[in-house]
Amino acid sequence: MSATTFFTSVQDQLHFVEQRIREQVGDEQHPGLRSALEHLLSAGGKRIRPTLGLLVGNMLGAPEEKLITLGASVELLHTATLVHDDLIDGALLRRGIPTLNAGWSPAATVLTGDFLFARAAKLAAETDYLPLMKLFSETLATIVNGELTQMFSAHGVIDRNNYYNRIYAKTASLFEMSALAAAMVGTEDEIVRGAMKTFGYEVGMAFQIVDDILDFTGDQTKVGKPIGSDLLNGLVTLPAIYFAESNRLDEDVLSLPAGGWKDTARVQRLVYAIRQSDAIEQAMDEARGAISRALGALEESPASPEKDALEDLAKFIVDRKI
């Protein structure tokens, strides 16, 4: 199986997920909102979160209809957080495509995000399964708390725990929810549910670590934002943390907590140094470690094409280039 065959194996179901998502943009909506939503949805990424849920659910024999509803809900929740996130960051580009915020008023952006939250919650309720609604609302709370913490925390701080908490809230929580929710509608077995939750968590953590590495090493035109953008925003991610740990007396490193991240020339120099250092490979090893743990969580599952596909999905996370 090639690296992305796992997408192909759920292609038909992903098509239905897409359809469920688009149904939320009903005809009764205002044309301006409709076109904005279509822009957002067509700018969408690989639908990795729904794919994860579909594969886990298929492996456990969960009802397809619920998995599709779930997938649409997860993807809308993800899109809603991106919309508000872009407003918060003042980001004008995401994945190289202009964000809503670039062309819209902040008011319209806030409401479009709220609209997507509302539809995500509605879809979650349509699964007719209360524990899933609870999981949904807890995950939403985790994501928002993470963003608030990030906003209120001092910037330029080099702190591993802070970093892990942040990427859990920002990314891994939704991967975890997607896998766990699919497992919840697929089996009553708490051990299997726990294993799928771990799988989602570890894959999500690895996904964000790789994203953070690509912020240093990626092709700027593909990533759609300037190299080192996290550091330029005062966010010290894993490669910078490893570099700082090996270069405690580096003047640029020392300057960060005191606001050195606001100095563009300094950050550019630091980004260059990090790219040349072992820090990138150390961070990559950590992502690979998370993927190993994810694969470990799959071990007890009986052999099946879906299990193979989940293994491929996990490996793809650390192999992707954008």
Place this chain on the structure above:
Amino acid sequence: MSATTFFTSVQDQLHFVEQRIREQVGDEQHPGLRSALEHLLSAGGKRIRPTLGLLVGNMLGAPEEKLITLGASVELLHTATLVHDDLIDGALLRRGIPTLNAGWSPAATVLTGDFLFARAAKLAAETDYLPLMKLFSETLATIVNGELTQMFSAHGVIDRNNYYNRIYAKTASLFEMSALAAAMVGTEDEIVRGAMKTFGYEVGMAFQIVDDILDFTGDQTKVGKPIGSDLLNGLVTLPAIYFAESNRLDEDVLSLPAGGWKDTARVQRLVYAIRQSDAIEQAMDEARGAISRALGALEESPASPEKDALEDLAKFIVDRKI
């Protein structure tokens, strides 16, 4: 019973609602967020929405614990929409108290609203009753759609249907939800549930009509915003609609759809004319009509102190001065 004794009759339960709300602002939150939330919650109004739900639920013998959770959820959802609303309007004062938006960055305001949404959804899920989660997510969708429609619609338009849809989305939907949700945990009887839904709907419509009247007639220092502020924002509410219907050739009325609402001197003249006209009383009659229908929906309920209190609540809506 005096006009506001109905609040007293649920005072102890409202105290628990308050406690549930404050529990959502946990110790683990950042101090900045905590003080902002405390500011928001202490600036709170009369808790009329939870009061409505408590009285309906008590009348029907619903479990107190669920009513308290519901009340906290409804009030947090209400507060969340106010926070985003203030950002959208750029409002600096609400109820005469500085809004979050006046002192906070838009980013912090967006996230604080999202945080309140998340907690409201979490509380709704804690009622452990799926139909209620659905009602919650549908109401959220209605509120957000209403705001989006308002944003995208032409301003200065004199249109009754448009007005009724807007005040339903903005206000009556949440009153309706509060009464219906309490009925849903109190009885299986669909007729009673329908009656309580109607009660909430009519009370909510009347509440917003009176609010819109007070925007013309209220004491500016108590209302906390300039007289005629709706019209100054291009929103044509019921008193202005009645005035326009009786004064079709009035130059200021004719100017509105073409942007006359942007002319402050013109709007001030129009507000003065509306205050002196029958339009205020006609709008008030319409609010009284809604309250009559609300009382009609109560008629079949057996006599009880809670029924009396609900009648008082309904009458209070049209008697209040701020």
